[in-house]
Amino acid sequence: MKEKRYELIKHYILQKNHVTLKELEDEFNVSMNTIRRDVNKILEDSRFEKVYGGVSVKKNTLVNFEDRNIENKEIKKGIAKAAADLIQPHDLIYIDSGTTTKYILDYLDDDIDISIITNSLDVIVKAEKFKNIPIFLIGHVFKKSTRSFVGVESDELTAKYNISKAFMAATAVSMQSGLMNSDVMEYEIKKQAIEKANNVFLLADAEKFDKSTLLTYASLKDIDCMITNKHFNEEYNEFFAENNIKTIETTP
Template identity: 70%
Template structure:
């Protein structure tokens, strides 16, 4: 039981990147002394570091993509299926790299004419099977851990591409810190896409909310439609209403 809790705590930290000891105490319903002992053991793993009041994943540490791809797979596919329903013939669509967004093309008619812009290897591999899709791949550096391409010039996307609909992913999301990720090169792509796209969709499962990571690439208020399997109450419901965010719960 102790070992199972220990592994669950470790994975929770990897999923959320930064957590306080108090958050762990409440999440796992154990004493603070127990959490302190577990965290001290976790800190022997070089992927983690102690911060004031909590523990963080070291910058540059990436959770194994294959594990993240399996985790909550059915929920992620349901979110992606709903997102796909917004895609129409002849759209110019940006599909972000991520373990939820990669499933969008599984639910697109193979004869629908589309232009797809992406930095995701998985999206490219799915898109090339669709008969009437034109693919634009952005980024000139391949990041194997996330199966994504990064590296763009300043305002390259804003100058080169029109985007009617962008389907975005995020490492973490909150009202206060917006849409976040932890990689500066991916940040630049996401920032430019959010500046350029006419309609912005955020696909985020319930594990992504109310946590923080290094960089904010957009405000939550910039999102037109949020698709998630999380149930919200205030202050989120009020925020969605105040900022005209269409929330769709899966």
């Protein structure tokens, strides 16, 4: 219970950017002494810093969605193109919400016959022009900051849909912490997609690696293929070999 509260408090601070101890006390309905102990623990995370009367997110800790949309655009497109090359007619694919995954549809033939499951508004808009692509939307609440639909039942995706290929995004990636994202509401969707898919492809540019963020939605061992512009060191290559993970290294 305590560990879960730590994570919820972290998420709250990340969303607000700065909070007072009194605000945390009221929001989480615990005593000030408990909040002080929780904050001391949370300050072990390098993303946060103590300020007078509260806690703040350090500058440059997280990049917002709109800025991430612009960063490394050509690199992201190159990764998306490599992912698109893996899609075959009659595939039933899940396309995750993300600033790289949204470009996949730019590289598909206009008459390709596939089905798409997604929670991404950008993917829905792009898929609309394809005459042979039915779109299955998941998520009941629209989140403007990430242009995605969130909020699913605990088994909504796994119970209803078959997924041949899942093309996943992550805010951060590492061997130790796996595939990470910073949004509690998107966590369940990503987790279910990984569990249901026959093949899992991670699209991640080099800037995402060996960093950390709020939540781990899957182990790195859970993916089948890594698509990235990163050139991996021996430790990563050994990990991929041991876990039968294919790597596709792209250029812009």
